[in-house]
Each structure stands twice: as structure tokens, then as C-alpha cells.
Amino acid sequence: MARAVKLNISLEGALNKAVEKSKFRVFLILPIIILTFLAIAIKTTILCTQNISERLLSDNVSQVPNILHQVSLAPSKAIRKNIYDRNGILIASSLVTSSLFAHPNEMIEKDYAAELVHKVLPELSVAYLKEKFFSEKKFQWIKRNLTPKQKYAVNSLGIPGLYFEAETKRIYPHKELFSHVIGSVGVDSQGLSGMEKVIDSLNKHVTDNEVRDYINTTMDVRIQNIVHEELSSQMEKHKAVAAAGIVMDATNGEIISLVSLPDYEPNFLKSITPESFFNHATLGVYELGSVFKPITFAAAFEKNLIKMNSKFDATQALKIGRFRISDFHPENRWLTTPEVMMHSSNIGTAKIGEIVGINGFKDIYRKLGFYERSGIEIQEKASSNIPNNWGQTTLFTASYGHGLAITPMHLIAGYMPIVNGGVLYKPTLIKEEKDPEGKEVFSKSTSDIMRKLLRLVVARGTATKANISGFLVGGKTGTAEKIDENGRYSKTSKVTTFVGAFPMNKPKYLVLTLFDDPKPSKDSYGYATAGWVAAPAAGKIISRMAPILKIMPQDENDEKIKAELEITGVDIR
Known part of the structure; x- marks a missing residue:
């Protein structure tokens, strides 16, 4: 019995020694195993992440499963320049x-894969996804420009054969406000319209490997917003089908604001319609009516063909062949030069136009750039429609803005030398460091006379509603009948325009407002003319923008100002 106990003790002691020895071996080998697996994990992580573009780190891609599905932005992809306003x-x-x-x-299990992707991207139908997944093509776009959340959800599915490519998406923070100036880009970041299209044609974008730079425009977000609001309000009030507004620096041709309505949301290309895409300020070609009269007057004064005290017979309508030229509000008397302008007499202006002559008109239109497309840096620009062959009828009607058609951009540029001392500058949207070079169209003395007439x-x-x-403020209204479907002038459908400048003793800014086919409102007493539609809108724009641009109000009774702008020694009633 004692021997059996002794044997059990010996066996138990041997077993304990074996266990102790095994524990020692485990503790010795375990750190080696842990270090080995840690090294493998580190190496795997490095291999998985070493080809990921640094720019994608902002998407927190290091936290996303299946990171190898991400493809970095190709070096050849173009990064478009940032665009800023003048401020x-x-x-x-x-x-x-x-x-x-x-x-x-x-891909494998494509039916199941389509179901999974549809759950995280419900806007993509299962049928659409199956069509893509079962395609015989080697490459299929599934969805462009995912949000980080969408990307994470798809990547978490771990579906073989699905990949991501880094691309760029153009963002327009002011939405439709600059749609007809800046334009828009396509899904592949190619310029489709506006400045974006012109930038492409001039190669004014940079690749990812180059320094990212930017474009400073002459535009002012604050003024653009004012013009947009006032045009929209007046367009709604008078139920016009379209409107356009331009604010330009009269001293250098810089465009401060350009609005065309209707407009579109460039962040959502599907919102674009033919009507909203059309730029009425630069692409619309209109017969603009009486806003042409200052050009006729300036051409006549430049050649010393008329004087302030000249008089013109407006006692009765003019008859030219089968045509009859009359005044909207006839005075039925002889009118002095200032009275012809103040009352917007077609009869008096036609007689001044007859003095200027066909060659005189063609010469001044050429100097003002009316025979060329505007030099503004956007894609949508139209040429003027000016007759090649002029007869007496064209000579008379052109003097007051009928029988020829130009864009609003041509018109406001044409007013530049009339008010600024005689110099024409190229309209521009690009802010330059150096002063632009202009060309003299009128003498300073002609410009001084015209500023007095426009102020009158x-x-x-x-145009008192712009006062x-x-x-x-100085300027001129124009109400022109539109051509109907039968090719005749409509008595009910009109284009109304106002072009003005301020302050007229030293003009700094030009303002143009145009409304296509406005209707009378209860406040306009049945009228839908420029004096009731375009002029008030311009006045509101000026009253809001002047303080922002630090144009201070002046005492109109100041003797110096009166000497600069009052017309004396001539009958005006």
C-alpha cells in the first residue's frame, strides 16, 4: 500500500514538471508569434495604402474597408481654376x-451585387445596375461624383469588380446668380458655356501637377445680386418674358454686373431649358428704338452738323414712300435740339439723321464696334444685324433705332464714349492689373454736350422715373415694337430699354435695363413703355448700388454742378 502511494507521488511530481516546462515554452514562443503577426499586419497595411493619392485622405479613406478599390486622380486630369469676383x-x-x-x-454573383448596390444607391434601379454589370464591355460607369457617405457605403459592400476613380466636380456657391457669366461645365469638367467655355479654349486651366492659380473677374457679387433682384421684381410685375441688365464701369469697360433672365442653376444641368440658357444681354439681338438717338446726336455734333440752338420741324409726320414717321407724344411744333432729345421726337431725330447721312452712320457704327461681335470673354455672343444696303428709309429709321438690331452689350458699350469724354474701351470680365487702352470715338466737347442732353x-x-x-442720373429710354410671326411690327409686343450713367458731372458707371414683351400693370396706367418699365428698374438699381460703391449724393443746386450740366441760352419746354 505504501509502495502504491509512493508511485502516485512520483507520477504526480513528473506531471507537474512537464506542465511547468510546457508553460515556459509557451511564454517563450508566444511573443515571437505575436511579433510575427504584427509585422505581417504592418506590411499588409503599407502595401494597401502606399498608392493612395494624398488628396483622398480628406475623405477618410484609410478608415474604409476594401481600400484597394480606390483609384487615385489621374495626373492628366485638369483642375479648373477658382474664379473670384473683384472683391x-x-x-x-x-x-x-x-x-x-x-x-x-x-464581377461574380452579379444579380446579388445589383441588389446590394441598389440598397445603398436607391436612385439606381436594379435593372439599370444589372445592365451595367452584365455588359460585355470591360469598363462601365455606374455613378459619377458620389458623396463621401455614398462612397463609404458602396465600398463597405466589398463587391469584387467595383472601383472608384477620383474626379473633380465644379461647384457654384451662388447658384443661378452668375449662370450667364461664368456658365457651366459638364460631368467630365469640360466647359459648356460662359467663361468656363472660353477658359477651355484659351487653355486657362492647370493640371494637377502644376500650381493651382485663379481668375479674378470684374464682377461684384453685391451689385450682381441687386441687379438680379430688381430685374426679377420688375419682370414679375410686368409679366415680361425675359429681361437683361448690365452695369459697366464707364472709365475702363469693366463689367460689374451682367444678368439675363430667365436663368438656370449651373450645379444641376438638368434644370437647363432653351429659354433659361439663352443670354439676352449678349446673344439677344433687338431693335432697340429710341436709345439709338443719342448715337445719332453724337455723330451730328462730332461733325459740327448741328448746334444746341438748331431747330427742327416737328409740326407733322414725315412721309417716306409708303412709310409714315410720327411721334409717340407729338408736340406739333418746331423743336430745338434739346427738345428733340427730351421729348424723344422721331421726326426731329430722323431729320438729324438725314444730315448725318448714310456714310456718317456707317462710320460711327464701325467706330463703336457694332459690326463686330463683342469682345467680352464669354462664349455666347451675337453679331449685330445692320443692313448692308441703305436707302432713304433705312437712313431715317436707323436714326431712332429701327431697321437695325444689336445686342444690349453692344449698346451699353456704345454709350461709353458718349459719356466718358469720348473714349471706347473693350468690355471685359477679366480684372487686369494694368490700365486698358481705349480709342477715341468722340471729342471731349461732344461728350460734354451729350452728358447735358442725357441729364435733361x-x-x-x-426717363424721370430713373431720376x-x-x-x-442721365440716360435715354427706348420702346421698340417687336416683329410678329407675319414679319410685321406688333402694336402690342414691345422691347423696352433704358441706358444711363451717373453721376453725369463725372460719369463712373453705366446701367442698362431691358425687358422683353412687358405688360401694363395697375401702377403704370395701362402703359408698358420704357419710361414705365425699364427706367424705374434702373433707378432702383442705382439707388441701391451707389452707396455700396461709395458714390456719394451731391447737391444738384451747387453752382459748379449746374454750370457743368445745365443747358442755357436755348428754348426748352
């Missing part, structure tokens, strides 16, 4: 996004 406010920029594509030949029109003539106290 450094961002107008357009590009963001790096991810787009989903498939290699169908690498706003103070006492057809904002203290800002010495």
Missing part, C-alpha cells in the same frame, strides 16, 4: 470627388 469672393471652384465604375468581367432726359423728359435725387 475676392469665390464664384466657382472645384472639389475632388469619387466616381464609381465597374469591370464587369471581374432724366430730369425733365421720358434718383443726388446722383445726377
